[in-house]
Amino acid sequence: MNKNIRLALLVALVLGVGALVYALVPPSGEEATLPSGLSAKGTALDVLRDSKSCQPCHPTIYAEWESSWHGKAFTEPEVRKLSEDFKNKDCIPCHAPRPMIETGLGERVLARLDRRPEGVDCLSCHKGKDGFLGAHGATGSRAKWPDACDPVRAPEFVSSVQMCFPCHNQHKTHDEWKASPAFAQGKDCNACHMPTVPGEATIGSTTRLEHRSHVYFGGHHKDYILDAIKFDATVEKDATGAARATVTVRNEGAGHNFPTDSRNRAVDVTWQALNPGGIEIGSGQGFRFRNPYITEIDKTNTQLAAGETKTVAIDLPQGPGTAVLRLMYRHNPFEEDKDSVVLYEKRIEY
Amino acid sequence: MSRNSSTSAGLVAAVLALGVGGCPKPAPPETPLPAALVLGPVVKTRLAELRAKVKETPLPPAADVSALIAKLGEADPAARRATEDALVAAGPGAIPALAAALADTTLADAARGTAALALGRLDHDAAVAPLVAALRDRSRYVRAFVSMALGTLGRDEAVTELLFRFKEEYEPEGVVVNAAAKSLLGFGNVGGLDRLVKNLRARQLEREDAIVLLKEIVGTDRGFDPSGAELDRRVKATEWEDWLAFEAPAFLLARPAPPEPSDRLALKIVETVDRLREYQMRTIDDARLVLERLGVTAVPFLRLGLRDEEAKIRGYALEVTTLLGPRARDATPEILGLLRDEMLAPFAYQALGAVAAKEDALPLLLRGLADPRTEVRIACAAGLGLQGDPAAGLEPLKKLLASKGRLPADLELAADVASGALGDLPAFGRALDLAEASGAIDPDVAVRTVEDALARASRRFGGGRSPFRPAGAASPGVPSGTSHARPDPTAAAASASGAQNPQPPADGVRVPVTAGATPPPPDRATRVAAIRAYLGG
Numbered sequence: 007m008n009k010n011i012r013l014a015l016l017v018a019l020v021l022g023v024g025a026l027v028y029a030l031v032p033p034s035g036e037e038a039t040l041p042s043g044l045s046a047k048g049t050a051l052d053v054l055r056d057s058k059s060c061q062p063c064h065p066t067i068y069a070e071w072e073s074s075w076h077g078k079a080f081t082e083p084e085v086r087k088l089s090e091d092f093k094n095k096d097c098i099p100c101h102a103p104r105p106m107i108e109t110g111l112g113e114r115v116l117a118r119l120d121r122r123p124e125g126v127d128c129l130s131c132h133k134g135k136d137g138f139l140g141a142h143g144a145t146g147s148r149a150k151w152p153d154a155c156d157p158v159r160a161p162e163f164v165s166s167v168q169m170c171f172p173c174h175n176q177h178k179t180h181d182e183w184k185a186s187p188a189f190a191q192g193k194d195c196n197a198c199h200m201p202t203v204p205g206e207a208t209i210g211s212t213t214r215l216e217h218r219s220h221v222y223f224g225g226h227h228k229d230y231i232l233d234a235i236k237f238d239a240t241v242e243k244d245a246t247g248a249a250r251a252t253v254t255v256r257n258e259g260a261g262h263n264f265p266t267d268s269r270n271r272a273v274d275v276t277w278q279a280l281n282p283g284g285i286e287i288g289s290g291q292g293f294r295f296r297n298p299y300i301t302e303i304d305k306t307n308t309q310l311a312a313g314e315t316k317t318v319a320i321d322l323p324q325g326p327g328t329a330v331l332r333l334m335y336r337h338n339p340f341e342e343d344k345d346s347v348v349l350y351e352k353r354i355e356y
Numbered sequence: 357m358s359r360n361s362s363t364s365a366g367l368v369a370a371v372l373a374l375g376v377g378g379c380p381k382p383a384p385p386e387t388p389l390p391a392a393l394v395l396g397p398v399v400k401t402r403l404a405e406l407r408a409k410v411k412e413t414p415l416p417p418a419a420d421v422s423a424l425i426a427k428l429g430e431a432d433p434a435a436r437r438a439t440e441d442a443l444v445a446a447g448p449g450a451i452p453a454l455a456a457a458l459a460d461t462t463l464a465d466a467a468r469g470t471a472a473l474a475l476g477r478l479d480h481d482a483a484v485a486p487l488v489a490a491l492r493d494r495s496r497y498v499r500a501f502v503s504m505a506l507g508t509l510g511r512d513e514a515v516t517e518l519l520f521r522f523k524e525e526y527e528p529e530g531v532v533v534n535a536a537a538k539s540l541l542g543f544g545n546v547g548g549l550d551r552l553v554k555n556l557r558a559r560q561l562e563r564e565d566a567i568v569l570l571k572e573i574v575g576t577d578r579g580f581d582p583s584g585a586e587l588d589r590r591v592k593a594t595e596w597e598d599w600l601a602f603e604a605p606a607f608l609l610a611r612p613a614p615p616e617p618s619d620r621l622a623l624k625i626v627e628t629v630d631r632l633r634e635y636q637m638r639t640i641d642d643a644r645l646v647l648e649r650l651g652v653t654a655v656p657f658l659r660l661g662l663r664d665e666e667a668k669i670r671g672y673a674l675e676v677t678t679l680l681g682p683r684a685r686d687a688t689p690e691i692l693g694l695l696r697d698e699m700l701a702p703f704a705y706q707a708l709g710a711v712a713a714k715e716d717a718l719p720l721l722l723r724g725l726a727d728p729r730t731e732v733r734i735a736c737a738a739g740l741g742l743q744g745d746p747a748a749g750l751e752p753l754k755k756l757l758a759s760k761g762r763l764p765a766d767l768e769l770a771a772d773v774a775s776g777a778l779g780d781l782p783a784f785g786r787a788l789d790l791a792e793a794s795g796a797i798d799p800d801v802a803v804r805t806v807e808d809a810l811a812r813a814s815r816r817f818g819g820g821r822s823p824f825r826p827a828g829a830a831s832p833g834v835p836s837g838t839s840h841a842r843p844d845p846t847a848a849a850a851s852a853s854g855a856q857n858p859q860p861p862a863d864g865v866r867v868p869v870t871a872g873a874t875p876p877p878p879d880r881a882t883r884v885a886a887i888r889a890y891l892g893g
Contacts, residue, residue, distance in 0.1 A: 055730070081798060091800045096637050108699050109667070114635055116671050119702045119731040120766045123798050176637050300638060 054138065056121055057128040066205045070220040071128065079125030084337050088270060100173035101125060105133040112168035131169055139163050170195045177267040178297065186312035188261025198261060199223055225271060228347055231335065234259030235310075237350035239331040241322065249322040249356045251277060251329050253292060256315040263309035265335070269299035272339040273310075273349070278330040279323045288323040292331075296339060325356045387719035393693030395665040399630050402660055406623040413481040419449025425457050429467035436470045443474040451478060455486035458502075461494070468493075469501030476505025483509055488517045496527040500535045507539025513620035515540065516628055519547050519649045523642065530555040534565040544614030546573050547649030553600045556580060556593040563589070570596070574607065602815050609682055614653055625654060629661045632672040640672055647676045655684050662690035667699055674703040678710045681742075688712045695720065702731040709739020718748050725756055734770045741774030741809065744816075749778045765796040769805075777809045779817040784810050785891050788884055803883050810887060 054060060057077075061068040071077045079085065079101040080092075089097040095117075102122040103115035121127065132138050139160040163169065171180035174195075183189050188197075200218040207217035223230040236256040243249050253275050257264045265271035275292035293316065298305035310316050322329055331354070335347040424446065427439040443450045457463060457471040472490060475483040487509065490502045503521065506514040521536040534555060537548035552573075555566035563582035571577040578599065580592040617625065631643040647654045654676070661673030677684040677691065691711060694704035705724050708717045717739065724736035737756065740749035753775045760768060769790055775783035784806050791802030878886075 086800060091804050093804065096641050099637070104699070114637070114640070114668055116668075116699070116703075119706075119734045120764060121730075121796070122766070122801070123796060172635075175635070 076126035182262035390692040392696040416448040476508035503535035705735035709742040737770040741777035
């Protein structure tokens with residue numbers, strides 16, 4: 007047998023046995039909890055290529071994100087309807103972005119070509135050029151798992167408003183925030199939308215038992231809106247017996263206009279008048295808070311700026327009756343009452 | 357790695373390493389990646405050069421034409437025409453007063469329209485700016501008159517703004533669109549083809565104008581009679597829509613090149629490319645639309661964008677070249693140079709598939725199918741589909757799909773759709789199976805993608821007219837569904853009710869009609885069933 011062939015066979019034998027031994031040696035319990043392949047050679051950037059691969063070490067945060075509108079940014083029915091199933095390709099960059107650090111903080115994001123159903127995924131905010139960015143660094147887990155993803159401590163990036171505004175200022179939220187008292191007070195996006203909540207950020211962490219929520223509280227969370235927006239209504243009759251309802255809506259806590267976002271969101275003050283038998287004798291829209299889309303040149307911006315109060319007067323039908331005054335949150339301006347969220351409802355007999 | 361999979365992998369590795377087959381085969385020769393582009397501030401540099409070259413045209417000294425201006429609003433059309441003639445005879449000195457009248461929203465539309473027409477006939481550079489500004493007027497009638505006047509004036513610097521009308525016009529009649537398309541044709545631009553075809557379904561006067569223009573551009577009216585019976589018109593309009601979707605790209609490719617742009621138009625185009633660096637998507641989308649509709653005129657400027665140091669400009673310029681397809685073939689060297697662009701490589705591969713000649717594209721797309729980056733592999737699979745060469749593309753895609761089950765689902769979908777696009781029509785069925793079974797793919801988007809690709813493939817390989825219409829039919833040469841025009845129901849309703857133009861129309865101007873309600877699209881199950889029935893047949 008040729009000397010070279012014998013040498014090649016010997017090398018193959020050694021490699022083969024080595025691979026067999028590697029395969030048969032049971033992995034340690036700790037390694038088994040790591041994302042697939044992370045304990046093998048290769049950097050975290052090579053291995054952590056989707057959001058799912060973050061889940062084993064960050065199950066709490068993963069579950070929060072998965073339930074969030076970031077996690078559903080590409081699949082949520084409302085956006086599908088408004089974008090015609092993303093036939094409007096301009097919506098894709100923000101609903102399935104490439105990592106922000108790649109495209110530049112504060113810069114327009116570009117669309118991903120893969121994993122679009124993951125929406126605004128873990129990598130969108132945490133994948134850096136040289137590794138993964140975290141607010142704290144993996145001090146606890148690094149000792150246990152030397153091959154863990156080893157996030158770079160970069161709070162200046164992951165907590166930066168520049169991480170949010172490439173997408174959210176497409177609908178002017180960042181500009182509204184800069185004009186708000188929250189900006190003057192130094193409150194950033196995370197202060198309200200990513201509050202610190204109990205629970206370890208990384209499994210087994212002994213040093214960090216709380217984390218920033220990745221639920222991203224916002225317009226889809228009614229209780230959260232109710233904390234920020236206040237509503238009251240009264241009904242008065244004049245000497246002739248004519249009844250007038252006065253509704254006040256105050257943007258007390260949002261660090262931007264309400265409802266923020268152009269085109270899509272709308273909040274209506276609605277009224278309904280019932281006779282003593284409970285039969286409707288009148289109904290209507292008292293006021294609409296909304297920033298119209300750029301093509302709606304005949305409409306003006308009626309959002310409620312941060313810290314401001316809007317008073318709406320509504321003439322009611324002749325009583326006696328009951329006025330039902332509501333503040334309705336609509337996810338799009340065409341949304342029907344049955345699909346909208348009743349933020350407040352007040353019934354007043356007159 | 358899980359215990360089971362690591363065991364299996366080890367055993368496989370051991371068997372392979374112990375060797376059953378003698379010497380390893382030499383690796384196939386690999387096409388090297390072209391050198392990376394040298395990037396720089398090329399767009400800003402070109403912009404500065406052109407700005408230094410192109411000077412603003414000052415308004416000529418004003419002549420006293422106030423008496424004539426006061427007559428612009430006369431009710432009698434013949435009297436208005438006489439006033440218009442007199443203002444033209446007064447010469448460029450009338451431009452300041454005419455510009456003021458055109459901008460005066462308290463005047464009647466007919467008066468402002470007459471001012472626009474007079475400006476157009478004055479044959480002076482200073483008339484361009486006031487006319488271009490009035491293209492964004494609230495009154496559609498003024499916009500229509502201005503669009504006509506810009507054609508009469510004949511200064512090509514208005515081309516980008518006229519093209520923008522095809523995005524902005526939501527008016528249901530199509531009056532402005534026809535006027536803009538006619539003026540653009542005078543500059544050798546046919547960027548409004550799709551809107552003219554759409555106007556074949558408008559009212560009679562607009563249908564008449566649209567078919568005259570289409571005949572002038574394409575050389576035939578394809579038997580469309582604007583005064584014919586409704587059913588006949590619908591059939592012929594559908595034929596035109598098919599032509600637009602399936603034949604317009606080849607027609608546009610074969611068209612002679614339009615005249616070289618003047619420095620003033622070049623400046624406008626470079627400014628448009630420069631806007632691709634902007635932050636607001638709306639601005640970028642506007643710029644992208646104009647560049648795409650400029651067609652081959654835009655290509656030298658897109659090449660500048662592809663060499664720019666600003667990644668956003670490169671990225672969006674790549675997107676426009678992809679939309680232009682083979683019409684942007686001159687940009688191949690830049691596209692090749694961007695294959696090494698870490699951030700934009702997937703977009704560059706996709707552009708390569710859409711734009712480059714077979715000899716440039718195929719070796720690199722095949723190489724890219726083995727790239728470790730999933731996005732690059734997706735782009736290469738899609739690129740092979742766009743290349744449209746079954747002999748070269750089907751086999752590699754088949755090999756890729758042999759790893760079915762181990763591929764990322766979105767890559768498998770891209771490979772199936774590309775295979776379908778290359779004539780393996782059953783692959784569309786497999787794509788639907790995958791979309792329904794995999795949680796990693798959005799089924800609605802997948803069905804839309806399949807419908808789009810199937811429409812083109814069935815036309816080419818299916819031996820008959822497909823019941824599907826490509827999503828990109830609205831814009832000729834667009835390989836996949838893009839939506840530049842974003843019809844807004846509120847705006848459409850406002851437009852239909854005449855809310856944007858409360859003044860009575862001038863004589864000779866058509867009365868608005870109500871926009872027809874679009875029926876809701878069928879649900880996914882129905883669409884999937886239709887595709888399967890078609891494939892089964």
